[in-house]
Each structure stands twice: as structure tokens, then as C-alpha cells.
Amino acid sequence: MNVVLYRGLIALLLLFASTANAGSCVVLMYHHFSDTKPKSTSVSPELFEQHLQYLQDNHFKVLKLKTMLAHLKEGTLPNKCVVLTADDAYQSIAENAYPLLEKYQMPMSVFVATEPMDKKYPAMMSWQKMRDIQGEIMQFYNHTSTHSHLLDLNKEQVKVKITQAQNRLEQQLGKREKILAYPYGEASLAILNQVKNMGYSAFGQHSGVVSETSNRQNLPRFPMATRYAKMSSFKTKVNALPMPIKAKTTNPIFTQNPPTLTLEFSKPLNKYQQNNFNCFASGGVNMTWEGNQSVAITANNPLDYRRNKYNCTMPSGQKGRYYWYSVQWVNLKIKEQ
Ligand SMILES: [Zn+2]
Numbered sequence: 001m002n003v004v005l006y007r008g009l010i011a012l013l014l015l016f017a018s019t020a021n022a023g024s025c026v027v028l029m030y031h032h033f034s035d036t037k038p039k040s041t042s043v044s045p046e047l048f049e050q051h052l053q054y055l056q057d058n059h060f061k062v063l064k065l066k067t068m069l070a071h072l073k074e075g076t077l078p079n080k081c082v083v084l085t086a087d088d089a090y091q092s093i094a095e096n097a098y099p100l101l102e103k104y105q106m107p108m109s110v111f112v113a114t115e116p117m118d119k120k121y122p123a124m125m126s127w128q129k130m131r132d133i134q135g136e137i138m139q140f141y142n143h144t145s146t147h148s149h150l151l152d153l154n155k156e157q158v159k160v161k162i163t164q165a166q167n168r169l170e171q172q173l174g175k176r177e178k179i180l181a182y183p184y185g186e187a188s189l190a191i192l193n194q195v196k197n198m199g200y201s202a203f204g205q206h207s208g209v210v211s212e213t214s215n216r217q218n219l220p221r222f223p224m225a226t227r228y229a230k231m232s233s234f235k236t237k238v239n240a241l242p243m244p245i246k247a248k249t250t251n252p253i254f255t256q257n258p259p260t261l262t263l264e265f266s267k268p269l270n271k272y273q274q275n276n277f278n279c280f281a282s283g284g285v286n287m288t289w290e291g292n293q294s295v296a297i298t299a300n301n302p303l304d305y306r307r308n309k310y311n312c313t314m315p316s317g318q319k320g321r322y323y324w325y326s327v328q329w330v331n332l333k334i335k336e337q
Pocket of ligand 1: 184
């Protein structure tokens with residue numbers, strides 16, 4: 001083989017390897033760890049241990065949240081990366097999850113709404129408890145002070161809810177990174193921008209995989225509870241890969257009901273990929289392809305819940321690994337207490 005051709009081939013292989021290995025990370029979201037607590041948001045300690053055992057047996061890199069975000073910033077996310085998070089700082093995290101996390105030496109980040117702690121709600125951990133367990137295994141971050149629907153507040157109020165929570169966390173537990181989880185995963189484009197200007201990375205509650213194309217102020221997490229936490233579903237989620245699309249920020253607040261989501265793939269899809277690209281919404285979706293690199297997705301029915309999701313998947317070509325992308329839409333006309 002002549003040298004020029006050989007060099008060209010090597011360059012091509014390296015290019016392929018670099019795109020094939022672009023890292024990503026699956027972030028999981030838990031709430032309660034209990035056999036008895038609210039079924040809709042609980043995972044039993046037995047099932048949670050099976051999750052950790054699977055991650056250990058299959059050599060996943062379970063990173064601290066802040067470590068994952070540092071890798072994301074530097075473009076050095078590894079393959080098979082998982083981050084564990086839990087929202088609301090319930091007692092059952094300390095009682096049932098913490099001992100298992102210690103046993104498997106895996107870290108978890110917990111998002112705390114600080115007012116329930118200050119009011120000493122019995123379902124929640126105390127500040128003292130959080131001081132006792134924070135460290136290499138357990139970290140605590142911002143979930144606003146009052147767990148309000150941020151969309152019901154004005155700009156100044158949003159700022160106060162986030163800043164107050166950060167101040168309380170730092171007074172009680174020490175200095176920490178600016179990392180936020182929106183209550184109910186609800187935000188608007190204006191809030192994403194505001195939070196960015198305040199210097200926060202932020203998580204929603206829509207499923208999907210963190211990658212370099214993710215919006216840093218609306219990062220996805222896979223909810224872990226009910227049937228989604230069962231081992232078969234858990235395995236699918238932790239093995240998921242980011243949908244190969246161009247970076248895109250969708251306003252979660254829609255003006256037309258049902259809204260249309262347009263995805264631009266990073267390269268043309270082959271027939272197999274195109275035929276196996278699927279999206280789900282309550283009542284089904286209509287998909288309109290423009291060539292083989294762009295698709296418009298619209299639900300068949302108006303979105304009449306407060307929070308509605310479009311979930312899209314496509315086989316990646318790697319066994320058991322699906323590309324995943326999802327959007328949470330919020331219907332502001334539906335009020336919630
Ligand atoms: Zn919450």
C-alpha cells in the first residue's frame with residue numbers, strides 16, 4: 001500500500017474512532033428507598049441493591065455528579081458512565097440507600113429543598129444527618145428553597161428561591177458547586193437562560209443521556225421508580241446512548257398544542273435506522289421525515305397534562321444499546337397545587 005493511502009486510511013480510522021467513542025453519561029433519578037413508602041416514587045432497598053450489583057458486575061464507571069460535569073465540560077466523558085441522584089432528601093436515603101452505597105463504594109448526589117429541612121419535616125433528613133453522611137459517598141445540591149413550581153414565579157422570585165437554597169446548603173454543609181435540579185423538572189427557556197447566567201448546571205426530569213450536545217441547564221435524568229426501576233428496564237436505561245442529533249434547545253413551554261419537535265440528525269440515517277426510529281407520547285405521535293436526516297414529531301392528541309413527554313429511541317447497532325432522546329413539555333394552563 002502506498003504511504004499516502006496508508007496515512008489517509010489511518011486518519012480515517014482515527015476519525016471514526018473519535019466519533020464512535022465520544023463519551024456520554026446516564027444519570028438516574030431516585031426519590032424514596034422503601035418497601036412501604038409512596039409506590040409511585042419508591043424503589044425497594046432489595047431492588048436498589050440489584051441495581052448497584054449490576055453496575056459493579058458490568059464495570060460501569062459510577063461517577064460523582066460534579067466529576068461527571070467536569071468531564072462534560074472538558075469533553076472527556078468516558079463510555080459506560082453512570083451517575084446516581086435522588087431528589088428531596090428523604091430519610092430513607094440515609095436509612096436504606098446510604099449503607100448500600102457504602103457497601104458498593106458508589107457515590108450519590110441528593111438534591112435538597114432547604115425549607116423542609118429548616119422546618120424539620122419528619123420525612124426528611126435533618127441537617128445533622130446530612131453533615132454525618134456527606135463526603136465521598138453522599139453529596140448534596142440545590143433543589144430550590146421551597147420546591148415551588150418555578151414557572152409560577154417571576155424572575156426575581158426564581159433567583160431568590162435558588163440563591164436562598166444555595167446559601168442554606170453552604171451555611172449548613174459547607175461550600176459546594178452550583179448544581180441545581182428543577183422541582184418537577186419544570187423550566188422555561190427564560191429560566192434556562194437565567195440559571196445559566198447565575199452560573200448553575202441544572203437537571204430536569206426527562207429521560208435521556210448526557211452528552212456534549214446536551215443543554216447544560218436542562219440535563220436529562222432517567223426516573224427510577226415503579227416499572228421503570230425493574231431490572232429489565234434498568235439495564236436498558238444504563239446502557240442507553242445519546243441520540244446522534246445536532247445540539248438543540250427546545251422551549252419546554254409550547255405555544256401550539258400539540259407541539260412539534262424537529263430533530264436534525266448529525267449524519268444521514270440508513271434505512272434500518274430510519275425504520276426503527278420510534279417516538280412515544282400519550283396517544284401516539286405522527287412523524288414526518290424530510291429526507292433521511294430530519295424528522296418532525298407531533299403528538300396525535302393535544303397535551304392535556306401539566307407535564308407531558310415525547311420519548312424517542314433508535315437502535316445504536318451495539319447489542320442492547322439504544323439511542324435515547326426525550327423532551328418534557330409543560331402545559332401552563334393546567335395548574336397544580
Ligand atoms: Zn423534588
